Amino acid sequence: MHYRIGSSSSSHSHKSWGSTSDHSRSACPTSPVPIPNTPHLHPVSLPIPMTNAPHLHTVSLPHPNAHLHQPPMPFLHPLLSRGPNIMFNVTLDIACVQLRPDCLPTRLWEFAVQPKVSRMSIAISELPAWTIEVVNPHGITVNDVLLKIRETLNRGVTSHEMQMHRPSHAVSAAIDSFRARSRADQREHAQGVKRFDFLGPKIFFVGLTRARDGSDSWTIHFSHNV
Numbered sequence: 370m371h372y373r374i375g376s377s378s379s380s381h382s383h384k385s386w387g388s389t390s391d392h393s394r395s396a397c398p399t400s401p402v403p404i405p406n407t408p409h410l411h412p413v414s415l416p417i418p419m420t421n422a423p424h425l426h427t428v429s430l431p432h433p434n435a436h437l438h439q440p441p442m443p444f445l446h447p448l449l450s451r452g453p454n455i456m457f458n459v460t461l462d463i464a465c466v467q468l469r470p471d472c473l474p475t476r477l478w479e480f481a482v483q484p485k486v487s488r489m490s491i492a493i494s495e496l497p498a499w500t501i502e503v504v505n506p507h508g509i510t511v512n513d514v515l516l517k518i519r520e521t522l523n524r525g526v527t528s529h530e531m532q533m534h535r536p537s538h539a540v541s542a543a544i545d546s547f548r549a550r551s552r553a554d555q556r557e558h559a560q561g562v563k564r565f566d567f568l569g570p571k572i573f574f575v576g577l578t579r580a581r582d583g584s585d586s587w588t589i590h591f592s593h594n595v
Contacts, residue, residue: 451576
């Protein structure tokens with residue numbers, strides 16, 4: 370592009386730099402002389418800057434294989450799932466546990482969760498003051514879970530723990546349950562109220578479910594019968 374300096378009137382009163390006469394000016398070529406073997410260049414329009422354009426931020430998109438790095442969902446053993454798979458009275462010794470006829474006793478030694486875990490936290494809806502904690506660094510088995518359930522629920526209730534539940538119908542139900550089961554057994558009567566007494570007649574284990582809050586904990590469920 371050629372730029373002209375000055376007004377139209379000054380262009381007649383001053384000669385162009387490097388020109389000596391009108392004849393010499395007319396003899397000069399109006400376009401530059403092409404150089405042999407030089408590539409032909411085309412004019413390119415430059416973009417016009419946008420003064421009011423919004424500022425854009427860089428956003429990182431998730432990797433297409435990101436889901437492959439997520440830990441697998443835990444799979445609970447069928448004997449611990451809700452259903453008629455096991456008859457377990459939590460007031461009795463674990464040796465009294467009965468399995469379905471088509472279930473081998475060796476399944477009690479299988480891992481409680483797949484992939485295997487070394488710690489499980491089990492909440493008791495009816496007894497929120499207590500939690501069942503199962504630990505096995507080599508991997509928790511079904512037998513580990515059943516043992517810990519019975520151990521936790523067969524503990525005696527202290528006077529402080531009784532006060533924690535007051536005022537509540539649960540305390541009255543626990544005392545009624547204790548009196549009914551210890552009436553003919555002085556040894557049981559001497560041991561006092563136990564945690565499972567707060568369950569009332571719901572003394573049969575019916576399974577575990579995953580906690581609703583999405584955590585790695587579980588919730589235990591009981592019933593009057595199997």
